[in-house]
Amino acid sequence: MSETTPLVLDVDGTFLKTDLLYECLWAGLGRAPRETILAVIRHFRHPARLKAELARIAPLRTDLLPVNPDIADLALRSRMAGREVVLASASDRLLVERLAAEYGLSGRVFASDGETNLKGEAKAAALVAEFGERGFDYAGDSAADLAVWRHAENAIVVGPVRSARALSADGANIVEIANGWKFRALIRAMRPHQWVKNVLLLLAMIAAHRFDLQTLIPVLWGMVAFSAAASSIYIVNDLIDLEADRLHPTKRLRPFASGEVPIVVGMGAAAGLALLAVAIAAWLGWAFLGVLVFYMILSLAYSLKLKRMRWIDIATLAALYTVRVVAGAAAGKVDVSIYMLIFIYPVFITLGCVKRLTELTLAKSDERLPGRGYSRADRGDLLNVAVLGIVGALVIFFLYSISEQGRQLYPTTWLLWVAMVPMAWWLNRMVLLGWFGKQDYDPIVFAMRDKFGLGLLMITLSLMFWAAGLWAKWFGL
Template sequence: MTDVKPLVLDVDGTFLKTDMLFETFWAGLGHDPGATLKATLANFTRPERLKAELAAIAPLRTDLLPVNSEVADLALRSRMAGREVVLASASDRSLVARLAEEYGLSDTVFASDGEINLKGAAKAGALVTAYGERGFDYAGDSAADIPVWEQAENALVVGRVNSARALTAEGRNVVELDGGWHPAALLRAMRPHQWVKNVLLFLAMIAAHRFDLATLIPIVWGIVAFSAAASSIYIVNDLLDLEADRLHPTKCRRPFASGDVPIRVGMVAFAGLAVLALGVAAALNWTFFGVVVLYMVTSLAYSLKLKRMRWVDIATLAALYTIRVVAGAAAGQVDVSIYMLIFIFPIFITLGCVKRLTELTLATSDERLPGRGYGRLDRGDLLNVAGLGIAGSVLIFFLYSVSEQGRTLYPTTWILWVAMIPMTLWLVRMVLLGWFGKQDYDPIVFAMRDKFGIGILMITLSLMFWAAGLWSQWFGG
């Protein structure tokens, strides 16, 4: 019987649709940011040591990591045919060995061990020592695998590796397998549908009745800056939530959690979007720049820690929505009333509760939500806080209507009181939809798509314009 040569698989980008070095880095940031950054800075030029230290900081669920289905199918068929399937990776040995065990692959693994970074020529040398020249087939995904392919009997190339074309020119047997990523998936990771929340930047302009191009154009640019800033934070949030997303029934399909976009691409996109946001903000004015920085810092704090803290996460969500309103005032250089800020904050508290109510209603078990501090038993408390938010916002709206500033901007006070009815109806409806799980995971995004709710808001806004005398000012009579 002729010995069958082993099939050797690279791990990062080949067997897996992700990179375990970056997985451990982001898992570490979520678990212990200080230790992770310290290890990264201390071992930046020693990748083998960096990989070992990051692997020790935070436990990594290797069983949840996304696999390349075509490579995994090849490995399964090879095993069923009695062929040894071996993992050879530059990732840390502890992770590679666990991955091999979980998928029933060979106990023999080749990996970095804290002393040697098993990549390129080092990996080729280790495999030749074990199996001899042309004694194995090898699957890889990058130019770093060229030295290994040169020593293998057959080269299996995952994705597009331009430098691997030289192997074909040399008459080597090259097999191409699916891999890589698509820009459309990166755009999805930026969540452009969430940009609709930045219409909140118009709120200060509307409240101040400043309907002129000199105010509108800077606010539109402000929305561009905030959209870029928000997308950069969404990417960071997804990278910090990889494990939690993979355990979620729908979030597991997000681009980074599913491996559709490499983590390193996300990191580059984050940097580019952050630079764009801060550049546009600085070009508008330094006050707006400061607000954008505050938003990004608060969002990062939320992603790193605050979202895991009961009630603090809801208050932070409300603050992030409120910052958008302040940003619109800063971009358009509009004076924002303290009454307005005090009024909208409890509204956003209510919507933050709605967000959590929706998640808990749609949850499949009574356990706490992954990466959150709430379980189904908290639904009653969330409903109560949402009710307090509604009551608080309505009370503040009434007090504003009888204040000096309120009477100046809205002379017909009784019509402003009538506007409180549809406004309250809208808030109560949002809470009930969240309670029964009838809306999107983000209430602001849902609100912008909800035709009935938009109708209620338009009635509220129309009554406020009537109370301000704007209809007669615009259309006469």
């Protein structure tokens, strides 16, 4: 490559490991969903205008966007050799100019301007008019760049582009730079470790003492449906939270925030998982389908708005956990006690407070958590609400133990009172671990890995089985 020939870099998928259009779309859905959706509907057939409108609705922190290290290194070496490094993109000019300034690249940029969508032939014509035929080297990553490569002195192909093979047949000078994404990174974005939360679907079956396969198998399928639905929402949540995640010490490494997986791949995966969840739910029955759809709508509302609202976010988290119990009852066609629902909701309120306490304890500053409404000054209030949740849950459990329904299912009432001891121990331990930042960001996932805590839960469950007479029924004890 000549040291005097300008080096022209595409932005989306080339200089950046992400796409500015999709970045703006998801940032807009997170900040102003109604305005963003209306902009998409209004300007869908006019890409340049749509890009300009989305860039206006949700200005991006371009300094946080993930850069392709190989292309950044090429740009740095070219600048040190005295070459002009120019950005040319179909993305909106405002963002491209800001990106060029932040990385010390040429102030001469080529980008869409709200009227002209600078892509393919339009980009090729603009570059040839500026630099002349074969007067520049060009790096791109898609089939649309073929029109530009045909006019470049050297074609730098980033990642697998099948249509670029035609360049070789024409005798063009080609430099290939490996790029792409891995399926295991997409699996990580689906957060399969979070599927453990769906064991909550088993609670209604256990509480009703229904341990037959006719009940269990539909509940297991329900767990599969909720796992797919949850993964779909997790992906949507990550896409909405891209900027907040990039400001977080560990979440910045998530597949979409780091650019490890393209946003468009995540969008396709989220849609596919949602369809799978709905299909399974429809097969299990209308009641379960209704619960699952409600869960997905509430989860989406949480991702879009509710998680940024103080206290509302914790109430919503508790509701999302509680809905799983209702879903288990719907899948297994068992009755769920109103006492049970009233009991588990304050338990989940406590665990929601534990989640926020953990985040605040591990935060690096006293500022509000990115994308959340809490700062370290709220730790005391969160602790108080968590304790109130524990007290409320234990009082309701006691009232259930002396209710008519409780005495029918658990004839040995005093054993239920004994079971309250390890139950209270477990809840208090979870709160203390959150207060001191000694657990995972998600208390349910932590609870399923915490051996001591699992021991306390098993003791509680064993005492309840004893109170119900199940040990005697099963083993003659």
